[in-house]
Amino acid sequence: MPKARQMEGLDEEIALLRVKLSQMVAEHPEDIEGLIKAVRLLVQAVATEYRLSPTAVDDLYENVA
Numbered sequence: 001m002p003k004a005r006q007m008e009g010l011d012e013e014i015a016l017l018r019v020k021l022s023q024m025v026a027e028h029p030e031d032i033e034g035l036i037k038a039v040r041l042l043v044q045a046v047a048t049e050y051r052l053s054p055t056a057v058d059d060l061y062e063n064v065a
Contacts, residue, residue, distance in 0.1 A: 010049040017042045039064050 018051055021038045028034065047057040 014045050
């Protein structure tokens with residue numbers, strides 16, 4: 001988290017989403033719907049950061065999921 005606070009742009013938010021997703025996996029692995037929502041949010045943030053095309057966003061989501 002200290003490194004995440006030093007980042008600019010969406011990097012900090014993406015880092016936080018990754019941390020929260022990891023926590024969700026560790027604490028609530030049975031919450032598949034919540035995990036899917038968290039993964040989708042992470043993919044959207046990464047896509048925004050790198051300005052990916054809609055097709056690339058879908059491909060990224062599928063690969064992460």
